[in-house]
Amino acid sequence: MMINVKWVLQRxxxxxxxxxxxxxxxxxxEGVLNGFVLGRLPSLTQATTAQRYQYLGQALVAYAGTYTCLFIFQLLIQDALRRLNIALKETLLTVSFETSxxxxAGLNRLTNDAAQIQGRYFEVILAILSAGFGAITAAIFVLVTNWMMGLISIAFSALTMVPMLFGQTKLAALGKRWSTANAATLAAGSDWLEGRGDLVQYQAAGSFFDRVKQRLAVSEKRLQQQTNGQLRVQYGNWMLTVLTLIGPxxxxxxxxxxxxxxxxxxxxLTLLLSVDHVTMNIRMLIQYWSQLTGTRELRHLPQAPTPLLSQRTPTRGKGQIDLQGVTIAYGDQPILAATDMALTPGTKLLVSGPSGSGKSTLLRVLGGWQQPTDGRVLVDGEAPAPAKTTYINQTPWVFAGTVRENLTLGQTFTDDALLAALSQVGLTTELGDKPLDRVIAPDQASISGGQLQRLALARGLLRKRPVMLLDEITAGLDDRNAQQIRNLIYHLPNTIIEAAHHFDDAQLQADHVLHYQLTPAHILAPMS
Ligand SMILES: Nc1ncnc2c1ncn2[C@@H]1O[C@H](COP(=O)(O)OP(=O)(O)OP(=O)(O)O)[C@@H](O)[C@H]1O
Structure with a gap:
């Protein structure tokens, strides 16, 4: 997708x-007002006093009227910018979401890219309107004053476009280089803050900070190079502007x-007073143009291969899963050899295997989050999609707000339905008198790991999806919590596929859970 003039006009x-x-x-x-009003002064030497005051009145109306129009134009620009900024930030957030x-990177778009697009694209497009009309009005005035000298002056003005024609591609490349370097700096800064615990305990803060400093130095250098590129184009324009004054x-x-x-x-003299406005506006148009092209790469937004927001609504099947010749690989790295399998509704399957064997990948394919390399997966006879199954991993996200908000995610559910889901995961009493109003935060400090996993399960159960894909959801829990969660999931009516390193054989047998393993030969085989 491209943020361009069409995009702007549509919003x-x-x-x-x-x-x-x-x-x-x-x-x-405004540009020709001085030339027009002051140019009539010599004719007033022969005029009567009344004519002079009449002239003054006209001048007053002309100046006051023009500046009032300029004021209203500025107010309109601010209103248009507000609309465009809202649409832009919504678009950037959606694109980051869709492309995972x-x-x-998403926050970099929302802050830096948005500020650049606002300042160097939206504001510039609106300024181009004013400069464009300014140039046209001044040019017409100049031509009417003396067409031959007017043409000569305008032809000289056009020279100021030359540096831009040569600098355009270079400026776009410089803009892109800065954005890439800035994203790298932000990523390093984020690592620095997020990984604080390890950096402190392993006394690696100093060495790691070197990486942050290096990236910072590179991104600031790129910014300077971008600005220098613009300055060089501007200097060329200034020099040619001197020529456009002296030549005519x-x-x-x-x-x-x-x-x-x-x-x-x-x-x-009249031409000199007014041609300045033709040149000035053309020079501004070129400068604006350089800013517009400098943001071209930033305005080019990635397109998600499978848009996440336009998912179809969940199916109401029973939870039958079929794998037909499903093969998974990352490039040359095989994950799963061609596999056929049929899981009837309500099946409980545990997939184990060493770290890196592909358990998470398999679950993502079953959930429709990524495509198999070959073959096909069917969930209740249809291709899987994130909106049809429930997928929970080891670190579910806690949204800042209440338990209610974390369960509903802004959708409509009755409190009875919410409490029933909490009760299913055994959370009704643990979260206090009014569990739905309990406030929790993304740092998870106010809720234990086991409670968090059960809350995520309740969030999934509420949506009544027949298939639940559970990726190492007990990995961070102690045995008692893990057993409690497994007791819960193995007794649900849903089809459950769990990926886990650790498991309790006795519990698997007692609950009739199928146990398969991803072998080093990339085969999904029953555990003997
Ligand atoms: N997007 C990706 N692109 C390329 N390779 C990937 C990608 N995601 C995972 N891999 C690789 O595929 C292999 C399987 O990864 P996966 O996360 O599915 O394993 P896992 O069995 O879930 O591991 P663990 O138990 O450690 O979580 C690993 O070698 C991993 O490095």
């Missing part, structure tokens, strides 16, 4: 676009000398 109401155009046009008369980006004057003096095209010193 602004039509009436606002029309008003922006009208007030940008009216405000653009790391939170640090030289030609004008020669035309006066030979008496051509009615050029006089006062024509040159």
């Amino acid at each position: 602004l109401p039509h009436w606002e676009i029309v008003l922006l155009l009208i007030f940008a046009l009216l405000g653009s008369f 980006e790391a939170p640090s 004057l030289a030609i004008g003096f020669w035309l006066i000398h030979v008496g051509g095209f009615g050029v006089t010193i006062s024509v040159l």
